Amino acid sequence: MTEALSIRDAEIAYGKTRVIHGINLAIEDGETFGLIGLNGAGKTTLIKTILGLHDMAAGNIDVFGHDRKTLDSRRQYAYLPERFDPPWFLTGIEFIKFSLSLYNAPFNDAELRAAAVKLALDPAALDRRVQTYSKGMRQKLGLLGTIFTGCKLLILDEPMSGLDPLARAAVKDMLLETKAQGRTIFLSSHILSDMDEICNRVGVLHLGNILYLGAPAGLRQQTGTDHLERAFLKLIGHSGSGMAAA
Numbered sequence: 001m002t003e004a005l006s007i008r009d010a011e012i013a014y015g016k017t018r019v020i021h022g023i024n025l026a027i028e029d030g031e032t033f034g035l036i037g038l039n040g041a042g043k044t045t046l047i048k049t050i051l052g053l054h055d056m057a058a059g060n061i062d063v064f065g066h067d068r069k070t071l072d073s074r075r076q077y078a079y080l081p082e083r084f085d086p087p088w089f090l091t092g093i094e095f096i097k098f099s100l101s102l103y104n105a106p107f108n109d110a111e112l113r114a115a116a117v118k119l120a121l122d123p124a125a126l127d128r129r130v131q132t133y134s135k136g137m138r139q140k141l142g143l144l145g146t147i148f149t150g151c152k153l154l155i156l157d158e159p160m161s162g163l164d165p166l167a168r169a170a171v172k173d174m175l176l177e178t179k180a181q182g183r184t185i186f187l188s189s190h191i192l193s194d195m196d197e198i199c200n201r202v203g204v205l206h207l208g209n210i211l212y213l214g215a216p217a218g219l220r221q222q223t224g225t226d227h228l229e230r231a232f233l234k235l236i237g238h239s240g241s242g243m244a245a246a
Helices: 043-050 092-101 109-118 123-127 135-147 165-180 192-198 216-223 228-235
Strands: 003-014 017-028 032-036 058-063 077-080 153-157 184-188 201-206 209-214
Touching: 003 043, 003 184, 017 043, 017 184, 017 209, 032 043, 032 192, 043 058, 043 153, 043 184, 077 135, 092 109, 092 123, 092 135, 109 123, 109 135, 109 165, 135 153, 135 165, 165 184, 165 192, 192 228, 201 216, 201 228, 209 216, 216 228
Parallel strands: 032 184, 032 201, 077 153, 153 184
Antiparallel strands: 003 017, 003 058, 201 209
């Protein structure tokens, strides 16, 4: 299959401190892939490097066959950061229109409002300024802006951050719908039950190395546990010390 994201022998450092140690990942087109790790494991560092916001000491990262820093690469993906703060002076609609304009993507008001309902976001809120939004509302707006770009690859850093159980369920449903469209999703999350539910494969990143790469069920089977969270903790030996920078 076509590789949506290819990471080869990636070495990433902050100054003289190496935080990612020669990892290799190949994310297939249409796959939902979850990156798992403790705080400080290097997840956000890896995502920033994919986005071209951080340099590599060695290795290559390609997006649909194009180097990560090229315009051809950047046209292929949309990114939602964990701490998402849209411009406070824009309304929700204005933010979405601005986001879509960056990708020359069409805007459809009815489709957007219908999607907001699916995310348990009051469509009337889209006409209000973002400064009136709660953290959860901003997160939902960011997800809508990311999905509606139509990009083939979505990179989501902790997309469930700040969401209550109802909203989390709505977000998972929307991600599953996006997956069914044949689009690729690369996400990190601390909520491993969500990863277990929506990901084809997961990668466990610990102390800058990939300790496991495969289906969530495979990790549970390998560790002899019933839940992905327990499987993850058993794999890393419950170690939380000596971690690299995030």
